[in-house]
Amino acid sequence: MTKKLTFIEEAEFKGFRYRPxxxxxxxxxGNGFFISLTEMEKMSKTATQPPFQGLDKSLINTDFFIECEKIDHFYTHDIVKLFAGIKQHQIHNFFNKYKDVFMSQKLFVMINRKRVFTKEAIKFIYNKLVKKEEPPVKKRGRKAVKI
Structure with a gap:
């Protein structure tokens, strides 16, 4: 007699760890990626593979994410460790690009000339920099007529 696994048990079998x-x-x-609870549930119902399965590189350092759950403030070098696929200069360019967003939403404070980021800043960085979904490219010019 076989028992049907819940989607959480199924995900843990695939190497992911659930963190509430x-x-x-x-x-x-797990496996260098983060998948939300609702996305994992949808994937288990439709029996599809995680969207990152085909990628060679990992996007985040999952062990360090789990280790830092209780930490409320992060320095730049912590952010570089959290996101394994991103280089330090990319993060600094991102900070400069979205400086007004970070300032207006109070996602960081300056202490001794160093930026100290909050958990909300980590979520913002993940959504905008790591999990970016490119908008469709607009085609320029007129459409060619097929003969």
Whole structure:
């Protein structure tokens, strides 16, 4: 007699760990990726592979994410460790690009000339920099007429 696994048990079998109060929210950390609880449930119902399965590189350092769950403030070098696929200069360029957003939403404070970021800043960085979904490219010019 076989027992049907719940989607949480199924995800843990695939190498993901469920973290109810993770930095990025409720979801699964593992294999270098984060998948939200609702996305994992949809994937288990439709029997599809995680969207990151074909990628060679990992996007986040899942062990460090789990280790830092209780930390409320992060330095730049912590952010570089959290997001394994991103280089330090990319993060600094991102900070400069979205400086007004970070300032207006109070996502960081300056202490001794160093930026100290909050958990909300980590979520913002993940959504905008790591999990970016490119908008469709607009085609320029007139459409060619097929003969």
């Amino acid at each position: 109060n993770g930095i990025l929210g409720n979801g699964f950390y």
